[in-house]
Amino acid sequence: MPRTRRTAPPAPEGNAALEGDLGWAVRMLSTAFSRTAIGAVEELPGGPRGYLVLVALSVGEPPTQLVLAGQVSLDRTVMTYLLDDLEAAGLVARQPDPRDRRARLVGLTDAGRDAVTQARRKIAEAEHFVLADLDDSEAVQFRTLLTRIARTAQRSTGLADC
Amino acid sequence: MPRTRRTAPPAPEGNAALEGDLGWAVRMLSTAFSRTAIGAVEELPGGPRGYLVLVALSVGEPPTQLVLAGQVSLDRTVMTYLLDDLEAAGLVARQPDPRDRRARLVGLTDAGRDAVTQARRKIAEAEHFVLADLDDSEAVQFRTLLTRIARTAQRSTGLADC
DNA sequence: TATTGTTATACTCTATAACTATA
DNA sequence: TATAGTTATAGAGTATAACAATA
Numbered sequence: 001m002p003r004t005r006r007t008a009p010p011a012p013e014g015n016a017a018l019e020g021d022l023g024w025a026v027r028m029l030s031t032a033f034s035r036t037a038i039g040a041v042e043e044l045p046g047g048p049r050g051y052l053v054l055v056a057l058s059v060g061e062p063p064t065q066l067v068l069a070g071q072v073s074l075d076r077t078v079m080t081y082l083l084d085d086l087e088a089a090g091l092v093a094r095q096p097d098p099r100d101r102r103a104r105l106v107g108l109t110d111a112g113r114d115a116v117t118q119a120r121r122k123i124a125e126a127e128h129f130v131l132a133d134l135d136d137s138e139a140v141q142f143r144t145l146l147t148r149i150a151r152t153a154q155r156s157t158g159l160a161d162c
Numbered sequence: 163m164p165r166t167r168r169t170a171p172p173a174p175e176g177n178a179a180l181e182g183d184l185g186w187a188v189r190m191l192s193t194a195f196s197r198t199a200i201g202a203v204e205e206l207p208g209g210p211r212g213y214l215v216l217v218a219l220s221v222g223e224p225p226t227q228l229v230l231a232g233q234v235s236l237d238r239t240v241m242t243y244l245l246d247d248l249e250a251a252g253l254v255a256r257q258p259d260p261r262d263r264r265a266r267l268v269g270l271t272d273a274g275r276d277a278v279t280q281a282r283r284k285i286a287e288a289e290h291f292v293l294a295d296l297d298d299s300e301a302v303q304f305r306t307l308l309t310r311i312a313r314t315a316q317r318s319t320g321l322a323d324c
Numbered sequence: 325t326a327t328t329g330t331t332a333t334a335c336t337c338t339a340t341a342a343c344t345a346t347a
Numbered sequence: 348t349a350t351a352g353t354t355a356t357a358g359a360g361t362a363t364a365a366c367a368a369t370a
Contacts, residue, residue, distance in 0.1 A: 237338075239339080240337085264347070298336075
């Protein structure tokens with residue numbers, strides 16, 4: 001929850017040396033998007049990560065918690081807390097997996113489906129706002145390239161563990 | 163420092179619903195880049211943020227701590243710790259600002275200049291690795307668009323404070 | 325013996341408040 | 348009264364270890 005600040009944050013000021021830096025640019029984009037999109041997901045239990053889980057559940061068959069964790073690239077210990085909160089809010093339901101009594105299948109409830117739809121609409125507005133500098137064809141191009149990178153990035157995640 | 167894991171992380175697995183999500187893609191890119199580039203900056207005090215500060219200092223006149231904080235979009239309280247460590251390592255030097263005795267000007271030492279040069283070379287390799295899916299012209303395009311977004315994002319940072 | 329889900333703990337990062345010395 | 352820098356504290360987020368039930 002935002003509180004009033006006693007002291008002002010440092011004023012943003014450009015620096016030519018940073019603009020070639022991929023890490024800096026990614027951080028700026030990430031921060032700007034978080035701030036813009038926070039309103040779209042702050043009602044959801046777990047905030048951004050709760051949203052991520054709901055979106056992942058919105059297609060396909062109910063996965064086990066472990067498979068779900070792999071899809072959204074979250075630790076399975078985090079998944080437990082997250083699902084506890086989402087289930088308490090009535091947005092998801094856990095059922096025993098008939099094929100493996102250790103596992104539990106996670107599915108969206110009707111309320112969960114409504115919540116994703118609403119949140120997704122607000123998220124789309126936030127995405128549009130953050131990419132406002134780009135014209136339509138540039139925005140499409142950017143998203144296409146970013147998605148390709150992200151797909152590969154997800155595959156390589158969890159490998160370098162030695 | 164990486165420790166051996168007792169339990170394996172969840173296996174990465176694709177999910178079609180996520181691939182249109184800008185937040186997810188940014189998170190994947192950010193995570194992948196962090197993991198890839200960590201080796202380039204782990205020797206530096208403050209890690210990635212230490213690197214960021216050194217890069218910002220590599221052009222122009224020595225700024226005050228507050229101006230520097232604005233350039234790299236870090237809080238001024240974080241800047242204090244960071245500069246303490248960087249100064250202890252002999253990479254930066256703080257001098258009193260002759261025009262304002264409250265302020266201190268931060269500059270790179272020769273050792274600091276060497277450290278940035280070295281780190282920048284390793285970072286460039288990491289950037290290349292993360293963008294490996296893109297051909298040369300696509301990579302240029304992606305970086306150009308991302309930098310434009312990031313520049314605007316930085317300007318808008320620190321405004322929404324109500 | 326290995327795996328799914330759970331719980332507990334520790335560590336990092338970040339945000340905020342409060343203090344000092346100057347302006 | 349406001350600002351530059353510092354210090355201290357609390358809260359998220361994350362990672363790891365260890366446990367119970369099941370394979």
